[in-house]
Amino acid sequence: MSDTWLQIAGGLVQRMRALGAEAYPQECCGALLGRDGETAREVLDLLPLTNRRNDSPRNRFELTPDDVRVAEQTARERHLELIGWYHSHPDAPARPSEFDRQHAWPWYSYIILSVQKGEAQEMTSWRLHGDRGSYDSESIVCQATISAAPSGAIGRERV
Amino acid sequence: MPVKVIIPTPLRAYVGKQETIEFEASTVGEALHLLTTRYGELRKHLYADDGRLRSFVNVYVNEEDIRYLQKDQTRLKDGDTVSIVPSIAGGSRPSVTGKI
Numbered sequence: 415m416s417d418t419w420l421q422i423a424g425g426l427v428q429r430m431r432a433l434g435a436e437a438y439p440q441e442c443c444g445a446l447l448g449r450d451g452e453t454a455r456e457v458l459d460l461l462p463l464t465n466r467r468n469d470s471p472r473n474r475f476e477l478t479p480d481d482v483r484v485a486e487q488t489a490r491e492r493h494l495e496l497i498g499w500y501h502s503h504p505d506a507p508a509r510p511s512e513f514d515r516q517h518a519w520p521w522y523s524y525i526i527l528s529v530q531k532g533e534a535q536e537m538t539s540w541r542l543h544g545d546r547g548s549y550d551s552e553s554i555v556c557q558a559t560i561s562a563a564p565s566g567a568i569g570r571e572r573v
Numbered sequence: 574m575p576v577k578v579i580i581p582t583p584l585r586a587y588v589g590k591q592e593t594i595e596f597e598a599s600t601v602g603e604a605l606h607l608l609t610t611r612y613g614e615l616r617k618h619l620y621a622d623d624g625r626l627r628s629f630v631n632v633y634v635n636e637e638d639i640r641y642l643q644k645d646q647t648r649l650k651d652g653d654t655v656s657i658v659p660s661i662a663g664g665s666r667p668s669v670t671g672k673i
Contacts (some may be wrong), residue, residue, distance in 0.1 A: 441664060441665065443661075467662075467664075470664075473664045473665045473666055474662070474663075474664035475661075475662065475663055475664055476660065476661065476662040477660065477661040477662070478660055479631045479633075479638075479658040479659065479660055481661070482658060482659050482660070482661060483658065486582075495582075496582065499661050499663075501663055501664075503664075503665035503666075504665065505665075506665035506666055510663075511663070511664060511665055511666055513662075513663060513664050513666075514663040514664065517628075517629050517661075517662040517663055518663070519581075519583040519584075519618070519629075519659055519661075520583050520584070520586070520618060521582065521583035521584070521585075521586060522583050524663070544614065545617075546617055546618070
């Protein structure tokens with residue numbers, strides 16, 4: 415059972431939703447920059463990046479080691495940390511796929527945005543469990559509002 | 574021949590939050606073996622079941638990708654830096670074309 419939270423400024427949520435809709439029907443992707451705390455992380459900035467999977471962008475994304483280095487450098491320049499990644503699932507649910515799980519790194523937060531017929535829908539956040547066999551979901555807290563996050567139940571799901 | 578291994582952020586929790594660890598190693602393979610022997614939980618994140626480095630795990634000696642050198646047989650010299658750098662990948666569902 416996970417009790418971690420991912421706090422995101424409302425403007426960044428809207429920005430990710432716009433990026434996902436703009437990239438549709440392809441997957442968008444990018445880095446999450448912010449700060450990591452004991453029980454909560456804060457996403458304070460985004461770094462949209464180019465999806466390197468030119469061969470299959472509708473259902474795959476990839477960022478190279480150089481992209482990761484750029485994200486880390488950008489985080490340092492902005493006095494932030496590289497805390498995770500976001501990507502969209504065109505016409506697919508905001509749940510980690512088997513491919514997501516196989517390629518995930520521990521510790522990072524992975525935001526997944528479902529984009530259905532060009533419209534951004536559910537957004538969830540996940541961290542790979544240490545055994546690599548499951549994910550721990552993170553509750554997303556949109557800081558611009560007091561109401562509940564768009565989605566994200568606390569708990570562990572086997573993918 | 575002490576070499577420095579740079580640990581990527583997502584794996585630092587498994588090594589007591591160290592950013593770099595030094596080993597006496599002659600090859601990349603030896604350095605990674607020493608690393609995963611000392612910190613056993615790293616192994617499943619670096620290696621697939623067939624014993625090969627996972628595709629999204631990239632290893633550099635100084636600034637050179639070992640894929641373009643001698644892979645895990647790449648020889649190391651005193652003061653070399655071995656960097657483990659992530660690739661990030663994912664996606665929604667299998668391609669209808671069968672591509673991975």
